[in-house]
Amino acid sequence: xxxxxxxxxxxxxxESASAPIKFAYVLSHPIQxxxxxxxxxxxxxxxxxxxxxxxxxxxxxxxxxxxxxxMKWDVPLLDGYKYKYLPRLRDADDVYVTAPLNYGxxxxxxxxxxxxxxxxxxxxxxxxxxxASARLLGKPVLQRMESTLIDRQRSGAKLQxxxxxxAGIEKFVDAVLPIGTxxxxxxxxxxxxxxxxxxxxxxxxxxxxxxxHAAAAEREQFRAQLGxxxxxxxxxFASKLVERKRCIDLLEAYRLLSPDGSASRPTEPQxxxxxxxxxxxxxxxxxxxxxxxxxxxxxxxxxNQSELPRFFDLADVFCLPSVHEPWGxxxxxxxxAGRAVVVSDEVGSAxxxxxxxxxxxxxxxxxxxxxxxALRRVTSEPGLAAKMGLAxxxxxxxxxxxxxxxxxxxxLEFVTAKRRSAKS
Numbered sequence: 361x362x363x364x365x366x367x368x369x370x371x372x373x374x375e376s377a378s379a380p381i382k383f384a385y386v387l388s389h390p391i392q393x394x395x396x397x398x399x400x401x402x403x404x405x406x407x408x409x410x411x412x413x414x415x416x417x418x419x420x421x422x423x424x425x426x427x428x429x430x431m432k433w434d435v436p437l438l439d440g441y442k443y444k445y446l447p448r449l450r451d452a453d454d455v456y457v458t459a460p461l462n463y464g465x466x467x468x469x470x471x472x473x474x475x476x477x478x479x480x481x482x483x484x485x486x487x488x489x490x491x492a493s494a495r496l497l498g499k500p501v502l503q504r505m506e507s508t509l510i511d512r513q514r515s516g517a518k519l520q521x522x523x524x525x526x527a528g529i530e531k532f533v534d535a536v537l538p539i540g541t542x543x544x545x546x547x548x549x550x551x552x553x554x555x556x557x558x559x560x561x562x563x564x565x566x567x568x569x570x571x572x573h574a575a576a577a578e579r580e581q582f583r584a585q586l587g588x589x590x591x592x593x594x595x596x597f598a599s600k601l602v603e604r605k606r607c608i609d610l611l612e613a614y615r616l617l618s619p620d621g622s623a624s625r626p627t628e629p630q631x632x633x634x635x636x637x638x639x640x641x642x643x644x645x646x647x648x649x650x651x652x653x654x655x656x657x658x659x660x661x662x663x664n665q666s667e668l669p670r671f672f673d674l675a676d677v678f679c680l681p682s683v684h685e686p687w688g689x690x691x692x693x694x695x696x697a698g699r700a701v702v703v704s705d706e707v708g709s710a711x712x713x714x715x716x717x718x719x720x721x722x723x724x725x726x727x728x729x730x731x732x733x734a735l736r737r738v739t740s741e742p743g744l745a746a747k748m749g750l751a752x753x754x755x756x757x758x759x760x761x762x763x764x765x766x767x768x769x770x771x772l773e774f775v776t777a778k779r780r781s782a783k784s
Contacts, residue, residue: 381772382408383476384469386490388455389415390437392665393689396564400761402441407769410472411443414486415460417453435665444468458485465493475776478502478537478768482529491532498783500534500775502768504559506686508542508708509549526550534775537767539687541711557771559764561687561709565696565756571669572697579673586634586658588674593631593739596675596699598668598690599682601639606681606704608641609728611648613681614657616732617739628654631739636671638662672697676745677738682707683725695719695756700748702734713759719752 387394390413401409419437446468452459469477477494479501481487494501530551538544539561547556575582583590595614599605610633617629635645638661649657663671672678678694679702687708694701695713701720703710716722721734738745 380406380408381475381769381776382473383410383478383772384472384474385409385411385478385480386465386487387411387413387480388460388484388486389413389418390443391418392435392437393563395435395437395439396567397562397761397764399440401765401768404765404769407765407772409441410474411441412468413443413445414462415448415451416445417451417460455484457483460486462486462489465489466496469493469497469499474499476500476502476534476772478504481505482525488529491529495532498779500779501532502535502537502771502775503529503533504537504539506539506543506561506708507546508686509546510542510706510708511684523550530554534778535771537771540708542708543686555771555774557767557774559767559771560712560759561689561692562760562764563689563692563696565692565760568669568672568693568696569698569753571666572672575670575673578670582670582674586660586674587655588632592656593676593745594674595631595633595735595739596636596671596678596694597634597680598636598663598671598678599680601635601637601641601645603641604682604684605637605639606683606726607635607637607645608648609681609726609731610635610679611645611657612728613732613735615652616729617736628652628656631656631676631735633657634660634671634674636660636663636668668693669697672699675699677702677720677735677748679731679735680704680707681723681725681731692756692759695749695752698749698753700738700745701752702731702738704731713752713755715751715755718748719755720748 398409398411401407446462447464448460448462450459450461477490477499479487479490482503482505491501533551533554535555535557536547536551537559538547538556539559544556547554597607597610601607614629614633617631619627633656635658642659646659672694677700680688680691681704682688683704683706685707691701691703691707691709691713701714703714703720703722704725705722706725710722714720714722721738723730723734738748
C-alpha cells in the first residue's frame with residue numbers, strides 16, 4: 361500500500377503521539393482572510409494540513425456580487441501551504457448552494473490518509489458531500505462557520521427547514537470551532553451536545569499594525585492628495601456599499617454632526633467622512649451626500665487589501681453600522697491598526713472585541729442618533745480616539761492566529777483520540 365493511502369486514524373496512541381495529525385480543510389475558494397491563517401497552521405509542528413479547494417475563481421479573477429466590480433486580490437492567496445483543487449462538475453464566480461459542485465471527496469479522503477476533515481460551512485451541496493464522505497470513511501469532522509442567532513427575519517417554514525438541516529448534520533459533526541461568543545451561542549442552540557473549541561476569527565494583526573505604522577511616513581502627502589485639511593478628524597467606513605452594511609445610517613448620523621444639524625441647510629461638520637468601498641448602493645449614497653453640497657465627504661471606491669493600511673493611518677475612528685453582520689473582520693483590522701471603532705450591536709465581533717467606552721462604542725443597530733452621539737464624542741473629546749485605539753490594539757493582540765492554532769489543535773487531538781478510542 362502506498363504511503364498516501366494510509367489512514368492514520370487506525371494508528372495506535374503511541375504512533376499518533378509521535379506523528380503529526382494529518383487533516384484536510386475543505387474550502388470553497390482561496391480567500392484573502394484565510395490565507396495568512398493557513399500559512400500559520402502549515403508551520404505548526406504536529407499538524408499536517410492540506411487545503412482542498414472546490415474552485416479557483418478568486419485567483420483567476422471574478423466579479424464580486426457585493427462590490428459589483430471585477431476583483432483580483434493583490435495579496436498572495438496560495439503561498440506557503442499545501443493545497444489541491446477537487447475535480448468540478450460545475451464552477452461559479454461565487455459560492456451558492458449548488459455551485460461550485462465537485463466530486464471525488466471519498467477518493468481524496470481515502471488516498472490522502474487524513475486523520476480528520478475540517479469543513480467550512482454546512483449550507484452547500486459540497487459541504488454536505490464532504491461531511492458525508494468523511495463519515496462513510498470513519499473520519500471525524502470539524503465544522504466552522506460564521507452564523508449567529510442575530511439574523512434577518514425568516515418565515516416559520518424557513519426556520520423549520522433550518523432546524524431540520526442542522527439536526528441532520530449533527531450526526532456528521534464531531535466538534536465545532538466557534539469564531540466568537542455569538543457564534544458559540546448559535547452552535548449551543550442548534551447542536552447543544554457537540555463539543556466546542558474556540559478558534560477566534562482573526563486577521564494578521566502584525567501585518568496591519570506594521571503596514572499602518574509604515575504609512576504614517578507619508579500621511580501628510582496622502583492627506584493632501586485627498587484634499588484633507590490638516591488637523592480635522594477623520595471618520596472611516598470601509599466595506600461593501602450594500603443595504604446590510606447600513607452606510608446610509610452613517611451618512612445620516614454624519615449629517616447630525618453638523619453644528620446646526622437641525623437647520624434646512626446645515627453647516628459642514630468638522631470631521632471628514634471617508635467612504636471606501638463599492639456596491640449597488642453607491643449611486644444612491646453619493647446622490648444623498650450631493651444634496652448637502654459638502655466637501656467633507658469622500659467616496660473613494662474599492663481599495664485592495666494592501667491599500668487599506670494607509671486609510672487606517674488617516675482615520676481617527678473606524679465605523680461599521682451593519683445589521684445581521686456575523687462578524688466583520690474589518691473591525692479586527694482597524695483595531696490591529698490602533699484605531700478606535702464604532703459598531704452596531706448587530707456586528708458579531710462587538711461581543712468579543714469592542715468594550716463600550718474603552719476600545720470604542722457600540723450603538724443600537726439602525727439608531728442614527730445613537731450612532732451620531734458616539735461619533736461626536738470620539739471625534740470631539742481630546743485624546744479619546746487615540747486612547748481607545750491603544751486599548752483596542754492591546755485587546756486584539758490576543759485575538760490572533762496563535763489562539764486559532766491552539767483551538768484547532770485541541771479540537772483535532774480530541775476528535776482523533778475519540779475516534780481511536782471508539783475503534784479499540
